[in-house]
Amino acid sequence: MSGRRTGQGGPRVVTLGESMIVLNPATAGPLRHVQTFHRSLAGAESNVAIGLVRLGVTTGWVSRLGDDEFGRYALATLRGEGVDVSRVIIDDAAPTAVYFKELRAGRDPAVYYYRRGSAASRLGPADIGEEYVAGAELLHVTGITPALSDSCARAVFTAIEIARAAGVKVSFDPNYRSKLWSSEQARTTMRQIARQADIVMPGIAEAELLTGHQDPARAAAALVAAGAGLAVVKLGAAGALVAGGETTTPQNVPGFAVTPVDSIGAGDAFAAAFLAGILSGQSPIAAARQGNSAGAMATQVVGDWEGMPEGDALAAFMAGREAAAR
Ligand code: KDG
Numbered sequence: 001m002s003g004r005r006t007g008q009g010g011p012r013v014v015t016l017g018e019s020m021i022v023l024n025p026a027t028a029g030p031l032r033h034v035q036t037f038h039r040s041l042a043g044a045e046s047n048v049a050i051g052l053v054r055l056g057v058t059t060g061w062v063s064r065l066g067d068d069e070f071g072r073y074a075l076a077t078l079r080g081e082g083v084d085v086s087r088v089i090i091d092d093a094a095p096t097a098v099y100f101k102e103l104r105a106g107r108d109p110a111v112y113y114y115r116r117g118s119a120a121s122r123l124g125p126a127d128i129g130e131e132y133v134a135g136a137e138l139l140h141v142t143g144i145t146p147a148l149s150d151s152c153a154r155a156v157f158t159a160i161e162i163a164r165a166a167g168v169k170v171s172f173d174p175n176y177r178s179k180l181w182s183s184e185q186a187r188t189t190m191r192q193i194a195r196q197a198d199i200v201m202p203g204i205a206e207a208e209l210l211t212g213h214q215d216p217a218r219a220a221a222a223l224v225a226a227g228a229g230l231a232v233v234k235l236g237a238a239g240a241l242v243a244g245g246e247t248t249t250p251q252n253v254p255g256f257a258v259t260p261v262d263s264i265g266a267g268d269a270f271a272a273a274f275l276a277g278i279l280s281g282q283s284p285i286a287a288a289r290q291g292n293s294a295g296a297m298a299t300q301v302v303g304d305w306e307g308m309p310e311g312d313a314l315a316a317f318m319a320g321r322e323a324a325a326r
Contacts, residue, residue, distance in 0.1 A: 018120030019043030051272025269298035
């Protein structure tokens, strides 16, 4: 998958989905007691887009944003990070979505969404530029977008159809969000997507949801048997299991021991660095090691994308080199 598709001026990777304003609490505990929030941007697909761009891979993000202050902030942030936002539609009929994080000692944060009826939930098949997707090397989709609305689900399947017809690889991170749909709805739709994807990157629980196997190695093998070219099950701090390609038996790629300050976005950092590795011709094992490193690094910074590493920082982390603190 290394090398540029010829005759196209667009980004190497295209992704689509919803970005929201995230309000990060300044203090831990139930939100009713939190007085101060720090505003930032969130959205699994735009997180991956930022991560890819930071690793030198041109990436475009397709979506709708409200014609409001938060929409303008989201657009400026993504543009500032170097993501191609030329296909983003400003929709004056609906707002940009918002979500709140709640910090809980010793556990992953809880999230509260205010996104129903948002501008991004109005994304539809007509918003997917055929040439834009067909000119890329990779289309990246997640299981969040089809959960937002029927038109979003159709947009995802349209993008996949365009990609497959044009020989563009498809990667899929299930990113199951139980607050958006039932596990039965999610399983049905996600299986349809996984079957058509070249690369499937679930977490342990998502791998079980997709395959019925609790054991990640069996789940990874089942995903490959169901049609995925490569299956990578993310195991959190324990690393990742890689199956498919030249890896006949699922192989464990160990993770890095770090003390997280914010785990949200680690999976997106993994996805970005893994995909960047594959796009640059690395083996799936080497790409997973790079993904594990980026995932660990992302947990060291508060925010969903702020901790996504640039190439130099990633290389230094992987080599065990620490930047001097003083
Ligand atoms: O993957 C991190 C995401 O959970 C976050 O940035 C917000 O897209 C998001 C979601 O739907 O939860």
